[in-house]
Amino acid sequence: MPRDNEQTGEFTPKILAFCCNWCTYAGADLAGLNRMNYPADVKVLRVPCSGRVNPQYVLKALQSGCDGVLVCGCHPGDCHYSTGNYYAKRRMMIFKRMVEFAGLSPERFQIRWISGSEAGKFRDTVVEVSEQIRALGPMENDAPSRAAIDAVAGTVASPEADEELFAAAKEAI
Amino acid sequence: MSRIGVFVCHCGTNIAGTVDVEAVADAARQMPNVAYAGTNKYMCSAQGQDYIVDIIKEHNLDRVVIASCSPRMHERLFRKVLAEKTDLNPYLLEVANIREQCSWVHKDKQIGTPKAINLVAMAVAKADCDTQLFTHEIPVTKRALIIGGGIAGIQAALDIADAGFPVTIVERKTTIGGKMPMLDKTFPTLDCSACISTPKMSECEAHPLIEIKTLSEVEKVEGYIGNFDVTIREKAKYIDYDKCTGCGMCETKCPQKKIPSEFNQGMSTRTAVYKPFPQAVPSKPTIDADHCRMLTEGKCGVCAKVCPTGAIDYQDVDRVTTERYGAIVLATGYELIDWTRLYGEYGGGRYADVISGLQFERLVNASGPTEGHILRPSDGTEPKTMVIVKCVGSRDPHKGVPYCSRACCMYGAKHAHQFMDKVPGGKCFVFYMDVRTPGKNYDEFYMNTLHEGARYIRGRISKITRRSDGKLVCLGEDTLSGNVVEVDADMVVLETAMVPPEGAKKLAQTVNTQLGPEGFFTEAHPKLRPVETNTGGLYLAGTAQGPKDIPDTVAQAGAAAAKVIGLLCKQSIESNPMVAHVDDSKCSGCGACVDICPYSAVTLVEKTLRENSRKVTRTVAQVNEGLCQGCGACTVACRPGASDLLGFNDEGIMREVEAYATR
Ligand SMILES: Cc1cc2nc3c(=O)[nH]c(=O)nc-3n(C[C@H](O)[C@H](O)[C@H](O)COP(=O)(O)OP(=O)(O)OC[C@H]3O[C@@H](n4cnc5c(N)ncnc54)[C@H](O)[C@@H]3O)c2cc1C
Ligand code: SF4
Ligand code: SF4
Numbered sequence: 001m002p003r004d005n006e007q008t009g010e011f012t013p014k015i016l017a018f019c020c021n022w023c024t025y026a027g028a029d030l031a032g033l034n035r036m037n038y039p040a041d042v043k044v045l046r047v048p049c050s051g052r053v054n055p056q057y058v059l060k061a062l063q064s065g066c067d068g069v070l071v072c073g074c075h076p077g078d079c080h081y082s083t084g085n086y087y088a089k090r091r092m093m094i095f096k097r098m099v100e101f102a103g104l105s106p107e108r109f110q111i112r113w114i115s116g117s118e119a120g121k122f123r124d125t126v127v128e129v130s131e132q133i134r135a136l137g138p139m140e141n142d143a144p145s146r147a148a149i150d151a152v153a154g155t156v157a158s159p160e161a162d163e164e165l166f167a168a169a170k171e172a173i
Numbered sequence: 174m175s176r177i178g179v180f181v182c183h184c185g186t187n188i189a190g191t192v193d194v195e196a197v198a199d200a201a202r203q204m205p206n207v208a209y210a211g212t213n214k215y216m217c218s219a220q221g222q223d224y225i226v227d228i229i230k231e232h233n234l235d236r237v238v239i240a241s242c243s244p245r246m247h248e249r250l251f252r253k254v255l256a257e258k259t260d261l262n263p264y265l266l267e268v269a270n271i272r273e274q275c276s277w278v279h280k281d282k283q284i285g286t287p288k289a290i291n292l293v294a295m296a297v298a299k300a301d302c303d304t305q306l307f308t309h310e311i312p313v314t315k316r317a318l319i320i321g322g323g324i325a326g327i328q329a330a331l332d333i334a335d336a337g338f339p340v341t342i343v344e345r346k347t348t349i350g351g352k353m354p355m356l357d358k359t360f361p362t363l364d365c366s367a368c369i370s371t372p373k374m375s376e377c378e379a380h381p382l383i384e385i386k387t388l389s390e391v392e393k394v395e396g397y398i399g400n401f402d403v404t405i406r407e408k409a410k411y412i413d414y415d416k417c418t419g420c421g422m423c424e425t426k427c428p429q430k431k432i433p434s435e436f437n438q439g440m441s442t443r444t445a446v447y448k449p450f451p452q453a454v455p456s457k458p459t460i461d462a463d464h465c466r467m468l469t470e471g472k473c474g475v476c477a478k479v480c481p482t483g484a485i486d487y488q489d490v491d492r493v494t495t496e497r498y499g500a501i502v503l504a505t506g507y508e509l510i511d512w513t514r515l516y517g518e519y520g521g522g523r524y525a526d527v528i529s530g531l532q533f534e535r536l537v538n539a540s541g542p543t544e545g546h547i548l549r550p551s552d553g554t555e556p557k558t559m560v561i562v563k564c565v566g567s568r569d570p571h572k573g574v575p576y577c578s579r580a581c582c583m584y585g586a587k588h589a590h591q592f593m594d595k596v597p598g599g600k601c602f603v604f605y606m607d608v609r610t611p612g613k614n615y616d617e618f619y620m621n622t623l624h625e626g627a628r629y630i631r632g633r634i635s636k637i638t639r640r641s642d643g644k645l646v647c648l649g650e651d652t653l654s655g656n657v658v659e660v661d662a663d664m665v666v667l668e669t670a671m672v673p674p675e676g677a678k679k680l681a682q683t684v685n686t687q688l689g690p691e692g693f694f695t696e697a698h699p700k701l702r703p704v705e706t707n708t709g710g711l712y713l714a715g716t717a718q719g720p721k722d723i724p725d726t727v728a729q730a731g732a733a734a735a736k737v738i739g740l741l742c743k744q745s746i747e748s749n750p751m752v753a754h755v756d757d758s759k760c761s762g763c764g765a766c767v768d769i770c771p772y773s774a775v776t777l778v779e780k781t782l783r784e785n786s787r788k789v790t791r792t793v794a795q796v797n798e799g800l801c802q803g804c805g806a807c808t809v810a811c812r813p814g815a816s817d818l819l820g821f822n823d824e825g826i827m828r829e830v831e832a833y834a835t836r
Contacts, residue, residue, distance in 0.1 A: 014833070016833055021245070026245065028274050029243045029245055029246075032273030032277035033273060035278070040284045040287070045830065049804040051806035052805030054823065055809075057826055060827055061834050065834035066830075115690065117689050
């Protein structure tokens with residue numbers, strides 16, 4: 001796929017959105033049902049719950065060509081899978097702090113809570129994130145972000161180092 | 174190497190209008206492992222299904238990707254096609270959502286087509302990692318639980334019990350019935366509300382298959398569809414219902430007589446040992462522990478002395494029981510918004526003659542505090558001029574709620590009619606934002622009220638003040654004429670917004686389901702699954718799902734009952750095979766998954782495993798497939814990568830990510 005719009009030469013970002021089946025994915029479907037319009041830069045990957053999103057997936061996406069990643073789920077407390085997933089969501093927040101601490105531009109990895117009835121919020125989020133990433137430019141030109149992801153990916157590969165980093169990040173918050 | 178078939182649906186012009194489906198099929202043919210790609214006008218139609226089946230056989234396909242509408246729409250259908258008409262395991266299927274999330278949100282093919290190709294590439298990558306999954310049979314406990322005993326809960330209980338299944342109604346008040354027996358007459362037919370609701374209440378009480386637990390709430394729900402273990406707390410009533418005959422002797426002798434009656438909306442009083450109204454069900458009294466002298470001060474004991482059967486028991490305690498049910502219906506109804514806190518401009522509750530619609534219902538009711546005479550609460554005189562204000566709290570996002578409460582336009586017209594009927598020569602002004610009367614014979618009813626002389630004024634009342642002569646000066650604007658309007662009223666009725674009952678949020682967490690932004694329970698699909706929730710075995714009835722009137726409430730209760738009966742008729746149901754699975758050889762027994770699972774589905778067990786051709790006994794995690802709901806939280810917590818989620822396995826998601834990132 002061409003990275004730039006052939007006519008305008010404009011950069012079209014590649015953004016991956018992990019959406020939980022029960023809330024955000026349903027919200028995205030509702031946006032379609034209401035024929036809302038939004039940029040095609042974001043592609044949705046359906047997961048049963050935002051708690052299913054392994055940090056590895058986020059790293060993989062940003063390492064292998066995506067310019068931004070969104071993790072979307074239900075509002076804390078409204079999770080289809082009951083309150084237990086607070087923990088999973090908290091872990092994702094910690095991971096976000098960790099990669100930001102390592103130097104990733106915060107816009108490139110965002111966590112948003114969008115319910116199944118918030119079609120407008122889904123559209124607005126896609127528009128907003130897509131604009132932010134367009135302003136940042138491609139990941140391949142963003143050396144600090146790339147270095148951050150590589151560094152974190154390196155540590156996550158070893159469970160002990162990962163554990164340490166997690167502990168440090170938790171400490172930092 | 175797998176042989177994947179890609180089936181791209183036109184969905185008429187729904188997809189084909191903004192996605193070049195042939196180009197998508199062409200691109201799919203170039204993707205790894207794709208053995209066939211083709212298009213069809215309507216993939217979900219019988220003819221489209223046959224096409225898929227034929228091609229699978231002809232091309233010896235072993236995986237299927239359908240690029241069509243949302244998987245939330247037809248994934249089940251396509252799985253069924255595979256299961257019933259082909260040799261393929263139904264879980265070797267992926268759906269690429271190129272309608273809701275592509276063709277419907279993009280304007281032209283230039284944008285839609287490349288995105289659809291990307292979505293198909295992701296689905297193809299994931300399909301390659303799909304494995305066969307198998308369901309197993311879960312037994313169904315043939316009993317239903319109804320939470321909330323309003324007309325919704327009553328109707329659902331009767332329908333389910335009449336079909337032959339035992340039902341328990343859990344109601345937190347002292348009687349079932351909810352709001353309906355409090356109403357006077359019901360629109361549009363004006364039949365007496367108590368006359369049609371109290372017989373249904375008695376029918377529940379007499380029904381051999383219905384058990385009623387009042388003063389009760391659900392504390393805990395464990396388990397899953399077909400097998401919910403429900404813990405119910407039945408609060409102490411201080412009366413032994415096995416002995417009590419409901420003679421009412423205690424009520425007549427109780428010296429605590431000044432407690433505001435909830436049933437009469439505070440406009441009359443009741444005793445501490447009481448039945449809220451004569452036809453209450455159960456038809457036996459309860460002692461209100463907060464007001465009983467014996468229970469608060471330790472002296473009195475009159476009721477125990479007068480009770481002819483010795484049923485009074487001041488030592489009574491709460492009873493907590495846990496029982497198993499196959500299905501649960503949420504019928505917890507609504508409450509009215511507390512307007513006194515929000516609308517200081519209407520007096521904030523300081524003027525006795527500014528009352529709520531529900532208070533008006535009690536005032537016009539023959540068994541109400543005034544025996545059906547419309548009299549002002551302040552001085553007992555008959556009001557000659559009455560003002561009705563609609564949409565108090567409703568459609569007012571700043572102070573109240575943004576939504577329409579749906580029944581108020583109609584019962585507002587009903588109140589105007591009742592006032593003019595009972596007060597000859599009385600004048601009635603109705604301040605409204607819109608008049609919404611969709612429903613059989615509804616608009617006719619409203620027209621009739623107009624013909625009777627009700628003056629409808631379009632606009633909100635901005636302020637109500639009380640003059641020294643007791644008149645309520647209502648200041649508003651007629652937005653149609655642009656004039657300021659001032660009405661000197663004797664009484665004002667506020668038709669207030671329906672809001673979710675207290676504790677709805679907690680109950681949603683207890684039963685593990687969702688609330689919408691307005692706080693009512695969310696249905697699985699607003700059109701096609703209106704009485705189901707996203708939690709299997711959990712159904713909705715009545716205003717618990719959102720504001721509605723009695724006809725809609727009863728219809729929905731019947732629909733929920735039909736769903737419950739459909740479930741309880743089955744001997745067993747198929748389990749969800751998309752559950753977590755632990756690879757014993759990788760599991761370190763750390764227990765991280767045990768701690769994170771919201772359903773307590775994972776436990777650590779001792780297992781004898783074969784490792785390096787030696788037998789070893791180790792602690793490993795084991796997933797209870799009945800309890801696991803497939804959220805996948807445990808898989809992320811697992812450091813050695815032993816825990817994986819079937820149907821959404823790690824490899825599949827990674828490949829999906831890669832397919833998009835590297836394309
Ligand atoms: C002033 C007024 C006039 C009306 N007039 C009409 C009319 O003329 N015609 C018409 O069609 N409709 C009318 N309506 C609407 C009508 O009241 C409702 O449609 C109907 O009562 C809804 O029934 P329900 O069973 O859903 O809710 P409810 O009647 O509210 O019953 C819910 C029950 O659940 C119980 N409950 C709540 N939470 C829990 C819990 N956590 N655990 C256990 N139990 C719980 C409550 O105590 C209650 O008994 C009127 C409404 C108002 C306010
Ligand atoms: S997938 Fe979710 S529900 Fe199932 S065992 Fe893991 S954490 Fe528990
Ligand atoms: S988290 Fe993983 S390693 Fe730890 S007990 Fe669970 S499955 Fe085993």
